[in-house]
Amino acid sequence: MSTDDKKTVTGTTSRISRRKIIKTAGAASVLAASGMAFPAITGYAKEFSGVTLQGASFSSTFFEYLKGYFPEFEEQTGMKLNFVTNAFPVFNQRTDLELSTKGSALDVINVTFIYSGRWIGANWVENLRPYVDDENMTPPDWDWKDFVGGTMAAMSGANGDPYAFPWEAGAMIMMASRADLIEKAGKKMPTTFSELVDVCDAIHGQERMAAFTADKLHHWNFIPYLMGHGGGVFKDPPGNLTPTWDTPEAGKAAEYYADLLTKYGPSGILSFTDSQAMQTQKNGRANIRTQAITWGVPLAKDPDSKVKDTVRYSIMPGGPAGNFPGSNSHGFGIPVGSKNKKAAWEFIKWAVGKKMTKTLVEKHGYPSVCRQSIISSEAFKEAMTLNGQDVASIFLEVLKLGGKSGYMKYRTVPQFPQIGDKLNKAIERVATKQQSGMESMAQAQAEAVGDLKKSGVKIDL
Amino acid sequence: MAANLKRDPEDLRQKFYWFCLWPAFMVLIAVTLAPTIYLFVISFTPLDLTRPETSWDFSKPLGQYKIIWEDKRLHNSWWVQAKLSFWTVLIQMILGFLFALFLNVKSKLLEALRTVFLIPMVLPPIVVAIIWKVLYTPDISPFHWAAEGLGFMVPALITDPDWALWAIIIADIWEWFPFVMLMILSALQMMPEEYIEAAKIDGANVWQMTWYVTIPYLKGVLIVAALFRIVDSIKAFPLIYILTDGGPGSLTEVTNYYSFMQAFNFSYLGYSSAITVTLVIATILASWGIIRLVGWGKPID
Numbered sequence: 144m145s146t147d148d149k150k151t152v153t154g155t156t157s158r159i160s161r162r163k164i165i166k167t168a169g170a171a172s173v174l175a176a177s178g179m180a181f182p183a184i185t186g187y188a189k190e191f192s193g194v195t196l197q198g199a200s201f202s203s204t205f206f207e208y209l210k211g212y213f214p215e216f217e218e219q220t221g222m223k224l225n226f227v228t229n230a231f232p233v234f235n236q237r238t239d240l241e242l243s244t245k246g247s248a249l250d251v252i253n254v255t256f257i258y259s260g261r262w263i264g265a266n267w268v269e270n271l272r273p274y275v276d277d278e279n280m281t282p283p284d285w286d287w288k289d290f291v292g293g294t295m296a297a298m299s300g301a302n303g304d305p306y307a308f309p310w311e312a313g314a315m316i317m318m319a320s321r322a323d324l325i326e327k328a329g330k331k332m333p334t335t336f337s338e339l340v341d342v343c344d345a346i347h348g349q350e351r352m353a354a355f356t357a358d359k360l361h362h363w364n365f366i367p368y369l370m371g372h373g374g375g376v377f378k379d380p381p382g383n384l385t386p387t388w389d390t391p392e393a394g395k396a397a398e399y400y401a402d403l404l405t406k407y408g409p410s411g412i413l414s415f416t417d418s419q420a421m422q423t424q425k426n427g428r429a430n431i432r433t434q435a436i437t438w439g440v441p442l443a444k445d446p447d448s449k450v451k452d453t454v455r456y457s458i459m460p461g462g463p464a465g466n467f468p469g470s471n472s473h474g475f476g477i478p479v480g481s482k483n484k485k486a487a488w489e490f491i492k493w494a495v496g497k498k499m500t501k502t503l504v505e506k507h508g509y510p511s512v513c514r515q516s517i518i519s520s521e522a523f524k525e526a527m528t529l530n531g532q533d534v535a536s537i538f539l540e541v542l543k544l545g546g547k548s549g550y551m552k553y554r555t556v557p558q559f560p561q562i563g564d565k566l567n568k569a570i571e572r573v574a575t576k577q578q579s580g581m582e583s584m585a586q587a588q589a590e591a592v593g594d595l596k597k598s599g600v601k602i603d604l
Numbered sequence: 605m606a607a608n609l610k611r612d613p614e615d616l617r618q619k620f621y622w623f624c625l626w627p628a629f630m631v632l633i634a635v636t637l638a639p640t641i642y643l644f645v646i647s648f649t650p651l652d653l654t655r656p657e658t659s660w661d662f663s664k665p666l667g668q669y670k671i672i673w674e675d676k677r678l679h680n681s682w683w684v685q686a687k688l689s690f691w692t693v694l695i696q697m698i699l700g701f702l703f704a705l706f707l708n709v710k711s712k713l714l715e716a717l718r719t720v721f722l723i724p725m726v727l728p729p730i731v732v733a734i735i736w737k738v739l740y741t742p743d744i745s746p747f748h749w750a751a752e753g754l755g756f757m758v759p760a761l762i763t764d765p766d767w768a769l770w771a772i773i774i775a776d777i778w779e780w781f782p783f784v785m786l787m788i789l790s791a792l793q794m795m796p797e798e799y800i801e802a803a804k805i806d807g808a809n810v811w812q813m814t815w816y817v818t819i820p821y822l823k824g825v826l827i828v829a830a831l832f833r834i835v836d837s838i839k840a841f842p843l844i845y846i847l848t849d850g851g852p853g854s855l856t857e858v859t860n861y862y863s864f865m866q867a868f869n870f871s872y873l874g875y876s877s878a879i880t881v882t883l884v885i886a887t888i889l890a891s892w893g894i895i896r897l898v899g900w901g902k903p904i905d
C-alpha cells in the first residue's frame with residue numbers, strides 16, 4: 144500500500160468517523176430524550192430494530208399478564224410486537240389454515256395441545272433443537288431441560304427434539320367459588336361423581352346461584368367424566384385410534400355430564416366461553432367448575448372477584464373407574480414460513496425464560512408453570528396459597544396423575560381436532576334432549592369413524 | 605375497395621371494443637373463474653392439508669362425492685338450510701312488502717323513517733351478529749332483563765333446541781328485510797299513477813288494488829328480490845358462526861357452515877370442495893326453477 148493510499152484511507156476513515164460520531168451522538172440524544180435505556184439498545188438494535196414480530200395465541204390469563212411486559216421487551220430488543228389473542232376455536236382454526244399454507248404472516252404462535260401432533264407431525268413448525276444447541280443463540284443457563292418432562296411431551300417431535308416450549312401446564316382441578324354454601328348445606332367438597340351430584344342438588348339455586356358451570360369445550364371438560372365412568376376416547380392411542388363411544392359407559396357418562404350442565408348450570412351455559420364461565424364464578428352466579436387451574440386462580444386473585452374469601456379448590460372428583468383429571472400443555476413455536484425466526488426465538492426465550500416465569504408467579508400468581516426450578520421454589524408455593532389453601536400440591540398431584548398412566552395420549556393425535564368436534568356435538572345433543580346418551584355417542588362414533596377413514600386412519604371395528 | 609373501406613371502420617371498432625374488454629375479462633378469469641375451476645378440480649381429489657400426498661391424487665375421482673351420499677350430518681345440513689332459506693325469505697318478502705307500502709305514503713316523518721329502516725342492512729354482518737349475540741346472552745341481554753323483570757323466564761334462545769334456528773332466522777330477517785323493502789319501495793315510486801287512478805275509477809277497493817294492480821306490477825321486482833335473498837340465505841355465515849357455531853348439536857348447521865368446518869377446521873379441502881360444488885349446482889338449479897315457475901313478470905293490462 145502506497146503512502147498516498149494510506150493517506151486516502153486514513154482521510155476517508157477520519158471522515159466516516161466524524162459522521163459516525165455525529166450520527167451516534169444525534170441518535171443517542173434522541174433516544175435519551177425518549178427515555179430509552181442506552182445499554183439495552185446497544186445489545187440488540189442492529190439485529191432487531193425495524194422488525195415487527197407477529198404473534199398469535201388463544202386468550203388466556205397468561206397473555207393478560209405477559210402483555211404488561213411487552214414494552215419492556217420491545218425496549219430491550221428494538222423490535223415491535225404485534226401479538227393477537229383470540230377465542231380458543233378461532234385461534235386454532237386461523238392458525239391451522241395459516242400453517243398449512245406455510246405462509247409468513249405469523250412469526251411466533253401458540254402450539255395448542257390438541258394441534259401439537261398435527262402441526263409438528265406435518266412439519267409446519269420449526270424444530271427448535273438447533274436454536275437451543277447454539278450457544279450464540281441460547282445461553283446454557285436458559286436451561287431447556289428445566290421444563291417439566293410431561294409438559295414437553297406434546298411439544299416434542301417423534302425424534303424427541305423440541306418444537307415448542309410450554310407456557311402453560313394445564314391441570315384440571317375443581318374450584319368452588321362459594322365453598323361456604325357447600326358447608327352450610329352440611330356437605331364437603333365432593334370427591335366422587337355421586338357426591339358431586341349430591342352437592343349440586345343441595346346448593347343449586349341457593350342465593351340465586353347455579354351449582355355448576357362450564358365452558359362449551361366439552362371435548363376437554365367431559366373426558367375425565369367419560370374415563371371416570373370407564374369409557375375412553377380411542378382404543379389405544381396413538382397406535383389404535385378406533386373410537387370407543389358406542390358403549391354403555393360412554394352413554395352413561397354423556398348423560399351424567401349433560402345433566403350437570405342442564406340441571407345445575409346457569410341459563411345459556413351451552414354457549415359459554417372460558418371467560419364467560421369464569422365470570423359466572425367470579426360474580427357469584429355459579430359455584431362449582433372443573434377446569435384447568437389457570438381459570439381458577441383469578442377467583443382468588445383478581446381484584447374484581449366477589450368470591451375471593453369463599454373460594455376453595457380440590458382435586459376433581461373421580462368416578463367408579465378412577466380419577467382422570469385433564470392435564471395438558473401449550474407452548475410457543477415458530478412457523479416454518481416465518482421470516483423473523485431469530486426474532487421469534489428471542490421472544491420465546493424471553494417469554495418462557497426463568498426470569499419472566501418467576502415474575503409472573505410472584506407478581507400475578509400465575510399458576511400453570513412449566514419450569515421445575517420455579518415449581519419447586521418457595522415463591523411458587525406462596526403464590527399458590529390461595530385463600531389460605533395450598534393449591535400447588537393439587538396442581539402437582541394432577542400433573543403426576545396425567546404422567547403416570549398416559550391417559551392424556553388421546554389428545555395429541557393429529558386427528559383429534561375433528562374427533563373433538565364430534566364429542567362437542569354429542570354432548571350438546573344430550574344436553575338439549577335431542578338424543579339419549581347412548582344414541583348420541585353412537586352417532587358421534589359413526590361420524591368419527593367416517594372422519595378418521597377420510598384421514599387414512601385404519602379403524603379396528 | 606370502397607366497400608372494404610366502409611366495412612373496415614366498423615370491424616376496427618368492434619375489435620377495439622373487444623380489446624378494451626380484455627383487461628376486465630382477465631380480471632374476471634383470475635378472480636372468479638380460476639378459483640371456481642380449481643374448486644371443481646380438487647373436488648375430485650381427497651385433498652387433506654395435513655397429508656401432502658393427497659393433493660393431485662385423482663385415483664378415485666368420485667370418492668368425495670360418494671362420501672356425500674353417506675354423510676348424514678351433511679344431509680341434515682341440507683334440511684337446516686332449506687328451513688332457514690324458506691322462513692327467512694318468506695318473512696322478509698312479506699315484511700319488506702308491507703313496510704314498502706307503508707313508507708310509500710308521502711310524509712316527512714316516513715321519509716326520515718326510511719333511513720332508520722336501512723340501518724341493519726348497512727351494518728357489517730359481523731356487527732349484526734355481535735348485536736344479536738348480546739341480545740341472546742341471558743347475563744347481558746336487555747331483552748332477558750326486561751322479561752325477567754316482568755316475571756317471565758325466557759330460555760337462552762341460541763342454546764335452546766326449539767329456538768336456536770329461529771334465533772338465527774329472526775336476526776337474519778332484521779338484517780335483510782330492509783333490502784327487500786328498498787327494492788319494492790323504489791319500484792313503487794316508479795309506478796305510473798294512472799294504474800291506480802284507472803283502478804279507482806273501476807271502483808276497486810284497497811285490497812283489490814293491491815292484489816290486482818300493485819302485486820302484478822311488482823312481480824318482476826319481487827322475483828329478483830326473492831332470488832337475491834335465496835342466494836344470500838344460502839351464504840348465511842356470520843350469524844351462525846357467532847351465535848350458535850352450528851349448534852346445539854347440528855340444529856343450526858347449514859351446508860356452507862359444514863363445508864367451512866370440513867375445510868378450515870379439519871383441513872379436508874377435497875371433501876369440502878365436493879360439498880361446495882353440489883351447493884353451487886343446487887343454487888343454480890333452484891334459481892332457474894323459480895324463474896321458470898314464476899316467470900319474470902309480464903306487463904299488466
